[in-house]
Amino acid sequence: MSPSLPSEDPLVRMHRELARALTRDPDKVKWVMAIDLARCIGCHACAVACVSENKLPPGVVYRPVMEEEIGVYPNVRRRFLPRPCMQCENPPCVAVCPVTATWKNKQGVTVIDYDRCIGCRYCLTACPYGARCSDFAGFYTNATAEADGLILGRKAAATGYEDAAAPEYGKAWPPRGHGSPIGNARKCHFCQHRLAVGQLPSCVTSCIGRATVFGDANDPASYVRECMGSPRVFRLKEEQGTQPNVCYLA
Amino acid sequence: MANTKRSNPLLIVAGLGLLAGLYGVFEALVYRTEPTGLGSYVPWGLGVALYLLFLGLSAGGLVISIMLYVFGMKELDRISGLATYATLVAEVCAGIAIALDLGHWERMYRFAFTPSFSSPMVWMFVFFNAVLVIYLLKAWAVHSGNKGASKFLSIAHIPVSFLFYGTNGYFFSILTSHAAWSGPVIVVWFVLAAMLSGAALVMALAWFCQEEKEATVILGKTTLFLAICFLIVEWLYVSTGFRGGRPDMALALTHMLTGKASWSVWLFHAGLGLALPLLLLIWGRNAPAPLAWAGLCIVAGFLAYRYAFVVPAQSVPMLPGLDKAWQDPRLTLAYVPTLGEWLLTLWVFSLGLAGVVVGPRLFPRLFSRPAWLQPLAR
Numbered sequence: 001m002s003p004s005l006p007s008e009d010p011l012v013r014m015h016r017e018l019a020r021a022l023t024r025d026p027d028k029v030k031w032v033m034a035i036d037l038a039r040c041i042g043c044h045a046c047a048v049a050c051v052s053e054n055k056l057p058p059g060v061v062y063r064p065v066m067e068e069e070i071g072v073y074p075n076v077r078r079r080f081l082p083r084p085c086m087q088c089e090n091p092p093c094v095a096v097c098p099v100t101a102t103w104k105n106k107q108g109v110t111v112i113d114y115d116r117c118i119g120c121r122y123c124l125t126a127c128p129y130g131a132r133c134s135d136f137a138g139f140y141t142n143a144t145a146e147a148d149g150l151i152l153g154r155k156a157a158a159t160g161y162e163d164a165a166a167p168e169y170g171k172a173w174p175p176r177g178h179g180s181p182i183g184n185a186r187k188c189h190f191c192q193h194r195l196a197v198g199q200l201p202s203c204v205t206s207c208i209g210r211a212t213v214f215g216d217a218n219d220p221a222s223y224v225r226e227c228m229g230s231p232r233v234f235r236l237k238e239e240q241g242t243q244p245n246v247c248y249l250a
Numbered sequence: 251m252a253n254t255k256r257s258n259p260l261l262i263v264a265g266l267g268l269l270a271g272l273y274g275v276f277e278a279l280v281y282r283t284e285p286t287g288l289g290s291y292v293p294w295g296l297g298v299a300l301y302l303l304f305l306g307l308s309a310g311g312l313v314i315s316i317m318l319y320v321f322g323m324k325e326l327d328r329i330s331g332l333a334t335y336a337t338l339v340a341e342v343c344a345g346i347a348i349a350l351d352l353g354h355w356e357r358m359y360r361f362a363f364t365p366s367f368s369s370p371m372v373w374m375f376v377f378f379n380a381v382l383v384i385y386l387l388k389a390w391a392v393h394s395g396n397k398g399a400s401k402f403l404s405i406a407h408i409p410v411s412f413l414f415y416g417t418n419g420y421f422f423s424i425l426t427s428h429a430a431w432s433g434p435v436i437v438v439w440f441v442l443a444a445m446l447s448g449a450a451l452v453m454a455l456a457w458f459c460q461e462e463k464e465a466t467v468i469l470g471k472t473t474l475f476l477a478i479c480f481l482i483v484e485w486l487y488v489s490t491g492f493r494g495g496r497p498d499m500a501l502a503l504t505h506m507l508t509g510k511a512s513w514s515v516w517l518f519h520a521g522l523g524l525a526l527p528l529l530l531l532i533w534g535r536n537a538p539a540p541l542a543w544a545g546l547c548i549v550a551g552f553l554a555y556r557y558a559f560v561v562p563a564q565s566v567p568m569l570p571g572l573d574k575a576w577q578d579p580r581l582t583l584a585y586v587p588t589l590g591e592w593l594l595t596l597w598v599f600s601l602g603l604a605g606v607v608v609g610p611r612l613f614p615r616l617f618s619r620p621a622w623l624q625p626l627a628r
Contacts, residue, residue, distance in 0.1 A: 064581075083569060092427070096371065118360055120353070125294065126427060134353065134580075183283060183353030184353060
């Protein structure tokens with residue numbers, strides 16, 4: 001085997017590092033993400049996995065993949081840029097929230113208290129990355145015809161997905177359509193509910209190119225720390241002074 | 251409005267508007283933001299524009315207080331009560347407009363229980379209520395003939411009002427993610443815009459409600475001055491926007507001036523709201539009726555100005571290609587207000603009109619000249 005090829009799947013390594021991080025003092029863990037654009041093939045699996053994991057309704061997406069065409073024929077290249085929440089060190093969305101419904105937790109992840117959010121959408125306008133969405137109470141199954149039976153019909157379709165409670169923040173939310181998070185701001189939270197049980201965020205596990213690297217920035221031996229030290233690293237809109245905790249490898 | 255020949259038809263119009271707009275209120279109360287045309291990339295639309303419009307209209311009281319107690323124009327004492335009442339009506343309309351724009355209006359108590367003082371919205375809330383309380387007290391003082399309290403409250407509210415209108419500008423100016431909103435000029439522009447629209451409203455009401463010729467003429471000159479200052483700042487905003495080296499700002503301005511809704515900017519803001527009133531203010535400077543109509547034109551045109559400020563600024567993606575990354579009607583840069591939003595707008599306008607029309611009947615002492623002003627009476 002060529003020495004340039006990885007000896008183990010990065011996912012296995014990241015899982016091992018996650019388990020190690022969870023044994024440490026939670027206050028000393030800092031979750032960060034690195035996305036290697038050279039490995040991203042633009043399959044959008046991360047976006048779909050995120051929507052599925054967090055039971056996101058129509059119009060809410062935490063991790064869209066932007067596509068960019070560079071150059072002029074015949075020298076044309078296509079670049080894909082997944083955009084999760086940047087979990088900024090200096091998040092403008094937190095500073096503008098009038099009711100302290102959003103804050104950075106001890107692991108550096110910006111979270112939202114859905115029961116406190118008033119739905120003013122000030123944070124949506126403040127985020128320079130457009131990383132927040134408002135939940136406008138959409139339902140994928142609205143246009144599905146009603147029909148009897150366990151397999152067909154709106155009810156069956158809805159029960160299978162969007163009526164089920166979202167697992168976000170490890171809280172048992174009521175079936176969709178009954179209060180929050182409808183009317184709230186929503187955003188990527190690095191799958192807090194998965195991290196709590198030793199699972200990597202769904203965008204990381206679903207990345208078939210292993211382009212998304214996740215881990216503890218305070219662990220000097222972690223894969224994500226290795227990536228962050230690469231000379232290829234850049235961050236989005238650094239001039240805004242937000243200090244993103246998600247970096248990209250060009 | 252004292253003249254029943256004029257006020258009764260207006261009251262019927264306001265009543266019809268309130269009735270027709272009820273559906274918009276119902277939608278906003280029950281379904282919140284769901285039936286709106288808003289999305290995550292254009293999260294603010296007609297509701298915010300409506301709030302800003304009425305917020306500006308509430309600055310009429312500030313203009314009158316400055317002219318009375320800073321520049322000593324005692325002639326305006328006769329319309330002090332009217333300006334106070336107009337400010338209160340506009341504030342109530344602004345409050346309703348913005349409350350019904352929230353995803354969870356029932357949680358507004360959170361402003362008081364879990365405020366974050368780093369948020370300009372909290373300060374906006376604080377100053378909004380401060381202005382409201384001061385004006386309620388002032389209305390009581392004018393109504394009960396308490397001259398000392400009225401004067402004290404008029405002077406006290408000047409700095410509070412400046413803080414309020416300035417905070418509303420600051421609210422937008424810190425949003426660096428939207429180039430067309432950010433920058434210090436916005437704060438100055440907001441204060442000027444509020445004073446211009448507020449003065450225009452009081453000028454119109456001074457003539458149509460009380461037929462105060464002298465006060466209307468004085469306010470005509472003030473409004474002209476404010477309109478010229480407003481135009482200068484607007485030119486600075488557009489000029490620095492195009493030449494300031496920020497492509498996103500230039501793109502937002504291009505959308506504002508040549509986009510799909512640009513006709514409303516040119517027709518209603520530039521034409522009806524500025525050019526026509528300026529002509530009336532200059533040529534009819536000593537005739538109260540043209541001045542009052544100029545005031546109404548400014549008020550009407552200001553909704554287009556507020557809309558143009560709020561919506562096109564959001565038409566530039568935060569990141570290139572973001573609006574194409576995930577296909578959904580709520581994730582585009584297009585925004586068209588829905589029928590429900592327009593009906594809510596109609597309801598709020600009708601409420602304001604009804605308030606102005608029934609004011610002299612409900613609170614006649616606010617509109618008549620108090621005893622201590624008799625020597626100033628014509």
